[in-house]
Amino acid sequence: MNVRIPLDVQHRRLEQGCETAPVLRERGQREVFCGLTSIVWLHRKIKDAFFLVVGSRTCAHLIQSAAGVMIFAEPRFATAILGERDLAGIVDIDGELDRVVARLIERRPDIKLLFLVSSCPSEVIKIDLKRVAARQSKIHAPTVRVLAYSGSGIETTFTQGEDSCLAALVPTLSDEGLNARPNLIVVGSLADIVEDQFARLFDALGVGPVHFLPMRRADADLFVGPNTLFLLAQPFLRDTASALQERGARHIAAPFPLGSEGTSEWLRAAADAFHVSPERFEAVTAQARLRAEASVARQRIHLAGKRVFFFPDSQLEIPLARFLARELGMVPVEVGTPYLNRALMSAELALLPYGPLLSEGQDVDRQLDRCRAASPDLVVCGLGLANPLEAEGIATKWSIELLFTPIQGYEQSGDLAGLFARPLMRRQRLDV
Numbered sequence: 001m002n003v004r005i006p007l008d009v010q011h012r013r014l015e016q017g018c019e020t021a022p023v024l025r026e027r028g029q030r031e032v033f034c035g036l037t038s039i040v041w042l043h044r045k046i047k048d049a050f051f052l053v054v055g056s057r058t059c060a061h062l063i064q065s066a067a068g069v070m071i072f073a074e075p076r077f078a079t080a081i082l083g084e085r086d087l088a089g090i091v092d093i094d095g096e097l098d099r100v101v102a103r104l105i106e107r108r109p110d111i112k113l114l115f116l117v118s119s120c121p122s123e124v125i126k127i128d129l130k131r132v133a134a135r136q137s138k139i140h141a142p143t144v145r146v147l148a149y150s151g152s153g154i155e156t157t158f159t160q161g162e163d164s165c166l167a168a169l170v171p172t173l174s175d176e177g178l179n180a181r182p183n184l185i186v187v188g189s190l191a192d193i194v195e196d197q198f199a200r201l202f203d204a205l206g207v208g209p210v211h212f213l214p215m216r217r218a219d220a221d222l223f224v225g226p227n228t229l230f231l232l233a234q235p236f237l238r239d240t241a242s243a244l245q246e247r248g249a250r251h252i253a254a255p256f257p258l259g260s261e262g263t264s265e266w267l268r269a270a271a272d273a274f275h276v277s278p279e280r281f282e283a284v285t286a287q288a289r290l291r292a293e294a295s296v297a298r299q300r301i302h303l304a305g306k307r308v309f310f311f312p313d314s315q316l317e318i319p320l321a322r323f324l325a326r327e328l329g330m331v332p333v334e335v336g337t338p339y340l341n342r343a344l345m346s347a348e349l350a351l352l353p354y355g356p357l358l359s360e361g362q363d364v365d366r367q368l369d370r371c372r373a374a375s376p377d378l379v380v381c382g383l384g385l386a387n388p389l390e391a392e393g394i395a396t397k398w399s400i401e402l403l404f405t406p407i408q409g410y411e412q413s414g415d416l417a418g419l420f421a422r423p424l425m426r427r428q429r430l431d432v
Contacts, residue, residue: 017350021358023340028363032313032338032382033400034153035161036063036119041403042165043076045189048112048218051077052104053151054097054129055119076111078104082123093127101136105144113145113218115165120152145172145218157338159236159314159403162189166213170243173213176225183227184210184270185249187241188234191406192216198257198409201267204284207274213240224249231270233257233408235348236315238341255347257408258316258416259323260292265347288410295414296327302421304329309371311381312336312362313399318345320380320402322352328417332356333374336367378424395423 036059039051053059060079080100097116105111114136116129133148140146149164166187176183184207186198195212202210211222213230228249232241235256245251254269255262264285271281308330310317317337324330335352336359342349359367364385371379372392379389379396386396397420407416 016354018352018354018356018358019346019349021349021354024357024359026359026361026363026366028361029365032153032362033158034062034120035151035158035164036117036153037158037400038161038165038403039063039077039117039151041189042162042214045192045216046113046214046218047216048110049076049115050104050108050111050113051115051117052101053077053079053117053119054124054127055079055082055117057081059119076108094132097127097132098136098139101140101146105140111144113147114140115168116146116148117151117161118148125152147172157236157313157315158400159234159316160239162234163237163239166237167239167243169214170224170240170247173222173224173247176223176227180223180225180227181209182229182274183223184208184274185222185224185228185230185244186210186212187230187232187237187244189214190233190408194406194409194412197411201284201288202270205267205271205274205276205281207270207276226250229270229273231266232344234316235319235341235344236339238339238344241344253347255322255351256319258319259327259413260289260296260410261327261351262319262323263292263408263410263413264289265351269347285410292410292413296417298414299417299421300328302425303417305331306377306424307331307333307374308378308380308420309333309374309376310335310337311364311367311371311379311385311399312338312359313380313382314403315339316399316402317380318348318352318358321356322348323416324420325353326351327413328420330378330420333376334359334367334370336360336362338362378420380420395427397423 036053043049043051053063060081063077116133118124118129129148133146136146147168149168151161199210202208213222215222224244224247226248229252230244230249231252231254241251252269252273255265257263257266267285268281308324310321315337317335321332321335325332334357340360377395379394380399381396383398383400386398389396406412
């Protein structure tokens with residue numbers, strides 16, 4: 001029997017967002033990478049920084065495999081592996097770390113910023129790396145600054161490694177002057193080409209001065225205070241946002257710059273905060289927005305009407321679901337996210353069309369059951385779930401790929417859409 005839905009209800013479903021939608025909270029077995037994974041993109045972003053993980057051989061293998069580089073290539077990360085003598089308490093762990101850091105800095109004089117990154121083995125958790133970092137900073141000042149943060153994956157997901165890293169940087173930023181004019185900090189790792197695109201747009205709009213965190217060089221001058229406004233480029237930076245607010249900076253609430261619409265609203269929020277006229281905003285952004293809309297439209301024919309299911313993994317899930325639903329016509333079935341921070345996601349939830357199940361946290365077996373029952377056309381998930389689902393005939397997109405690929409901004413909108421179209425197009429060719 002067909003059920004007729006009144007037109008006013010249909011209209012509400014299209015227009016109403018998910019701000020007040022109920023959230024299914026789950027606490028069970030999780031399938032996520034740990035925060036050490038973020039070192040892979042952070043070490044490429046801060047050109048004179050080095051990341052020294054204090055951990056096990058498993059930590060070393062994880063980072064090396066994720067980065068896809070051999071250790072003899074001398075990347076700007078390494079692991080100080082705890083040995084049997086360390087675990088048995090035969091040697092002084094602080095003395096061992098002092099020796100390792102001194103040898104590293106001697107061998108790599110290009111290092112200006114050193115991060116000591118803790119991991120999840122219980123022996124590492126017991127080490128006060130912040131105290132070690134403070135001592136090492138005094139020893140190697142003013143040439144090298146040493147900071148510490150946790151990359152443990154016990155209670156976090158892999159993107160929170162960046163949050164912990166940037167939160168550790170915030171206290172080291174300079175205080176703004178007494179008569180400082182308003183300035184903007186864009187917070188969150190962006191590919192250099194994306195950062196340059198945004199810098200040009202902000203300059204054309206008359207917004208600024210603008211700085212980016214993380215910075216490309218450790219000695220970059222970033223000033224923070226009551227005249228500082230900050231705009232998040234990534235949705236997983238809760239601790240960093242709190243640290244900036246504690247120093248007097250003000251958060252500009254906005255959707256995240258994914259797709260044409262998200263990028264426009266993100267830029268508009270900054271423009272409004274700096275009193276840019278609507279006419280100037282339109283003149284600066286119109287051509288780039290039209291290019292983005294055209295590039296997205298080319299992928300819409302492959303994606304419109306397709307159903308998508310998000311497993312919680314990167315915390316990008318809600319902005320991505322909004323982009324796929326509003327700009328590509330996809331139908332989100334379930335949008336799972338590891339953590340839902342409504343303060344940072346309010347603008348995204350308002351734009352996400354009414355309908356999908358929102359879930360926070362993970363109980364992987366229950367979510368797999370819901371996924372199979374929903375039989376979506378595409379599943380966005382971590383590597384650990386992708387291969388089993390592919391074996392069951394379900395097309396997947398690796399969520400971690402969205403962190404390693406430039407996807408923010410107007411010029412990348414078509415590429416972002418293509419990342420979701422490709423698995424479905426590949427499956428169609430294979431079926432033929």
